[in-house]
Amino acid sequence: GRTPVTVIGLGRMGAALAGAFLAAGHPTTVWNRSPEKAGPLVERGAVRAATVADAVAASPLVVVCVLDYATVHRLLGPAGGALAGRTVVNLTNGTPRQAGEVAELVAGHGAEYLDGGIMAVPPLIGTPHSLVLYSGAPDVFERRRPTLEVLGTATHLGSDPGLAPLYDLALLTGMYGMFSGLLHATALVRAAGVAARDFAPMLSSWVKTMTDAALPGIAAYADTGDHGGEAGSPLAMQAAAFANFLDTGEELGVRPDLLLPLTRLVERRVADGHGDEDIHGVLDLLATEPKEN
Numbered sequence: 507g508r509t510p511v512t513v514i515g516l517g518r519m520g521a522a523l524a525g526a527f528l529a530a531g532h533p534t535t536v537w538n539r540s541p542e543k544a545g546p547l548v549e550r551g552a553v554r555a556a557t558v559a560d561a562v563a564a565s566p567l568v569v570v571c572v573l574d575y576a577t578v579h580r581l582l583g584p585a586g587g588a589l590a591g592r593t594v595v596n597l598t599n600g601t602p603r604q605a606g607e608v609a610e611l612v613a614g615h616g617a618e619y620l621d622g623g624i625m626a627v628p629p630l631i632g633t634p635h636s637l638v639l640y641s642g643a644p645d646v647f648e649r650r651r652p653t654l655e656v657l658g659t660a661t662h663l664g665s666d667p668g669l670a671p672l673y674d675l676a677l678l679t680g681m682y683g684m685f686s687g688l689l690h691a692t693a694l695v696r697a698a699g700v701a702a703r704d705f706a707p708m709l710s711s712w713v714k715t716m717t718d719a720a721l722p723g724i725a726a727y728a729d730t731g732d733h734g735g736e737a738g739s740p741l742a743m744q745a746a747a748f749a750n751f752l753d754t755g756e757e758l759g760v761r762p763d764l765l766l767p768l769t770r771l772v773e774r775r776v777a778d779g780h781g782d783e784d785i786h787g788v789l790d791l792l793a794t795e796p797k798e799n
């Protein structure tokens with residue numbers, strides 16, 4: 507038979523995870539702070555556990571997906587004794603440091619631990635468009651992989667539990683940076699009276715093209731410090747365009763808030779004497795001293 511699975515946390519995401527396990531035929535036990543959210547899953551065959559400890563005890567594989575890591579500690583701490591011999595897969599969004607702390611808590615109770623980051627929205631869970639990133643002991647991942655693949659593509663990043671949150675947060679940061687650009691660009695055309703839906707396909711295609719054109723050079727600079735030859739778009743030239751972005755926003759009545767941080771960094775890089783390089787060197791301005799625990 508299929509591996510029994512417990513899902514702790516039945517918010518929008520947790521309910522989708524439990525639903526996917528049920529659909530794939532896994533005996534599924536669920537627990538949620540607000541117990542009524544288990545109702546639709548129980549109708550589909552899930553078992554509702556009365557306590558977190560009961561939920562943990564019910565299955566060898568325990569998936570946790572709640573709001574934050576403070577909640578993970580609050581729920582798993584008191585269930586400690588039940589954890590021995592289980593595999594805990596924590597798919598709650600958090601930081602690499604928080605992942606390390608939960609990994610220690612879980613290991614201290616004699617359980618295996620995988621951290622994870624879900625790169626999908628709830629309706630995509632269980633479809634080929636869902637990607638879930640995992641980190642933790644490779645043998646644990648390989649053993650649990652067939653079950654975890656029920657949720658979507660399962661990608662293992664390495665044994666450090668902090669890797670999945672690191673990739674997750676970096677990917678989301680990239681997404682929000684892109685959203686900044688999409689929002690500002692749309693605000694500009696809207697303010698000028700252009701229908702945003704007519705402009706959208708061009709914007710989409712441009713952003714995709716430029717992502718593929720620019721990212722390899724940025725990554726190469728990050729890894730080697732090599733600019734890859736003479737810049738086709740030197741920063742001094744780009745800085746002049748930034749002034750036009752800000753002026754156009756002012757003329758049309760669009761706030762510069764989303765653009766200003768990058769504008770400042772580009773200007774500083776030029777002032778520092780890097781006007782003949784591409785934008786890659788902004789990476790160096792972003793580096794600060796790491797904050798100790």
Ligand code: NDP
Binds near residue numbers: 574581
């Ligand atoms: P929801 O807000 O829908 O659900 C939050 C869950 O956390 C609920 O089960 C809630 O219980 C529980 N919870 C919150 N506080 C407590 C507490 N003090 N004690 C016990 N349980 C608590 O969020 P999602 O399900 O959407 O998100 C869950 C995780 O999944 C988050 O870390 C999120 O970042 C991640 N995620 C979500 C995505 C999405 O698109 N939804 C995409 C990718 C990742 P209750 O029902 O009782 O309130």
